[in-house]
Amino acid sequence: MEKRGMIDTWIDKHRSIYTAATRHAFVVSIRDGSVDLSSFRTWLGQDYLFVRGFVPFVASVLIKACKDSGESSDMEVVLGGLASLNDEIEWFKKEGTKWDVDFSTVVPQNANQEYRRFLEALMSSEVKYPVIMTAFWAIEAVYQESFAHCLEDGNKTPVELTGACHRWGNDGFKQYCLSVKNIAERCLENASGEVLVEAEDVLVRVLEHEVAFWEMSRGGQ
Numbered sequence: 001m002e003k004r005g006m007i008d009t010w011i012d013k014h015r016s017i018y019t020a021a022t023r024h025a026f027v028v029s030i031r032d033g034s035v036d037l038s039s040f041r042t043w044l045g046q047d048y049l050f051v052r053g054f055v056p057f058v059a060s061v062l063i064k065a066c067k068d069s070g071e072s073s074d075m076e077v078v079l080g081g082l083a084s085l086n087d088e089i090e091w092f093k094k095e096g097t098k099w100d101v102d103f104s105t106v107v108p109q110n111a112n113q114e115y116r117r118f119l120e121a122l123m124s125s126e127v128k129y130p131v132i133m134t135a136f137w138a139i140e141a142v143y144q145e146s147f148a149h150c151l152e153d154g155n156k157t158p159v160e161l162t163g164a165c166h167r168w169g170n171d172g173f174k175q176y177c178l179s180v181k182n183i184a185e186r187c188l189e190n191a192s193g194e195v196l197v198e199a200e201d202v203l204v205r206v207l208e209h210e211v212a213f214w215e216m217s218r219g220g221q
């Protein structure tokens with residue numbers, strides 16, 4: 001059985017925001033087939049911009065994994081994540097053509113800009129490895145849980161959206177998220193009280209940014 005660590009404790013403590021991020025109405029509307037396709041197109045354009053900003057964030061996680069981790073396998077896990085972002089960007093470009101979304105004209109909305117600013121602050125060399133690893137796990141896990149939900153039994157996900165759901169809802173991505181979680185948990189086990197407070201705060205803030213991001217797709221800012 002999987003060992004319960006700090007992250008599971010924090011998820012239990014902050015269950016309502018965790019559920020808001022992983023079972024957002026936008027995601028539920030994909031799963032039940034009622035999704036408004038203009039919302040999907042908004043999400044696609046905004047997420048393409050987000051992912052371009054996520055690349056330097058993951059690169060900064062990679063640098064910390066090389067310098068601060070003490071476990072050589074951490075670097076390989078993060079490098080795998082960075083490599084898959086290359087495929088992800090290509091996938092977005094194909095979807096952009098399919099859905100007639102011209103990324104060169106997409107303007108980042110407030111929620112996107114704020115999330116990107118938050119990630120930039122986390123890239124500072126001052127941010128400790130357990131804190132950035134916790135954030136990294138949460139960012140990836142929200143997409144994994146959300147899109148896996150759209151593929152679970154009983155879904156009515158429109159066939160033209162299953163590609164997006166498989167991108168983050170597949171078993172390989174689930175295993176990768178578990179590897180990132182295990183790294184974060186290992187680091188948190190040895191972290192000081194101060195670092196634990198910071199990591200918990202960052203986890204909650206990621207979840208809040210993810211909720212705001214889904215909201216934006218449905219027409220919020």
Ligand SMILES: Cc1ncc(CN)c(N)n1
Pocket residue numbers: 047050051054139140142143210213
């Ligand atoms: C907003 C957001 N959060 C997470 C992911 C998954 N990398 C994403 N593509 N976009």
